[in-house]
Amino acid sequence: MPQIETEIPASHMPPSTKTAILVIGGAEDKVHGREILHTFWLRAGGSDAAIAIIPSASREPLLIGDRYQQIFEEMGAKFTKVLDIRDREQGxxxxxxxxxxxCTGVFLTGGDQLRLCGLLADTPLMERIRGRVQQGEITLAGTSAGAAIMGHHMIAGGSSGECPNRALVDMAIGLGFIPEIIVDQHFHNRNRMARLLSAISNHPERLGIGIDEDTCALFEKDGWLRVIGRGTVTIVDAREMSYTNQTEVGATEPISLHNLRVHILSHGDNYHLHLQKPVPKQ
Structure with a gap:
């Protein structure tokens, strides 16, 4: 087995031009600098971008789809199309x-992540999107509900503001674009740290990713995560967790989690998924 480097030279920092997966915490700026949406537009090809907007998570898909279509057209995308999918047969x-x-980019809007998965999971359309993303052929972005579906395990709902406990979080199967992570969005804005910890307690092999509003965790194909936006990305690494009572306590009783590693990353910070190491802005 080849030895993995433990040091990350500055020259190995990820470039900003290739395709990527943008996992957005919700409420991204749509009016002023639009930094996150502009980054998606660039990674999808800029003035050559052909963008598919999938608003299936939303209860008002045409309204929200038209909003993003207008934004990307104003940025100068070559083509934009709203795929208004409301039935699994449309997949x-x-x-x-x-x-x-x-297309060169796919954008998944916010709404209800269970609705999004229910409409698109295991459809030929979603399988083709996944294949093209995995091959690095297109850029994918998801905001709010569109972010929640990125992992294999998905936070489908729950509460906030309590101590970690099993009743705090409802789990489901996501769309698995980045299988090794569990995403929670609107993170510090809605006090969801305990919810993410509750999810991770049952899946310590996964990396917990909590993303604030107007903040994006941008995943490169080679394992880099880069933070963009106004807030922070919280990474909870439980892979060296030494103890949890998760299976021994009642659903509403507090969960113990020993020896967690937590990183708080802000704009420009990087993290390498394979080396499990954060790198400050260069």
Missing amino acids: EDPYFQEYIEQ
């Missing part, structure tokens, strides 16, 4: 699949 629509073959 087999050849017209939608043809556009996915042509």
Whole structure:
């Protein structure tokens, strides 16, 4: 087995031009600097971008889809199309699949992550999106509910502001674009640290990623995570957890978690998933 480097030279920092996955904590700036949305537009090809907007998580898909379409058109995208999918059968629509073959970026809006997964999981359309993302052919972004679905295990709902306990979080299966993470969004804004800890207590092999509003964890294909935006990205690493009473206590009783590693990253900070190491802004 080849030896993995433990030091990360500045020359190895990720470039800003190739495709990526943008996991956005919700409420991203849509009016002023639009830094996160502009980064997605650039990574999708800039003036050559052909963007598919999927608002299926929303109860008002046309309204929210049109909003993002206007934003990306104002930025200068070559093509934008709203894929208004409201039925699983549409995930087999050849017209939608043809556009996915042509597009350079896919944007998943906010709403209800269970609704999004229910409509798109295991459809030919979503499988093709996943394949193109994994091959580095297109840039993917998801905000709020669109961020929650990124891992294999997904936080589907729950409460906030309490101590960690099993009843605090509802789990489901996500769309698995980045299987090794569990995402929570609107993170510090809605006091969701205990909810993420509750999720991680049952899946310590996963990396907990809590993303604040107007903040993005940008994942490169080579394992880099870069932080963009106004808030922070909280990383909870439980892979060396020495003890938890998670299986021994009642659903509403407090959970113990010993020997967690927590990183708080802000704009410009980086983290390497494979080396499990944060790197400050260079």
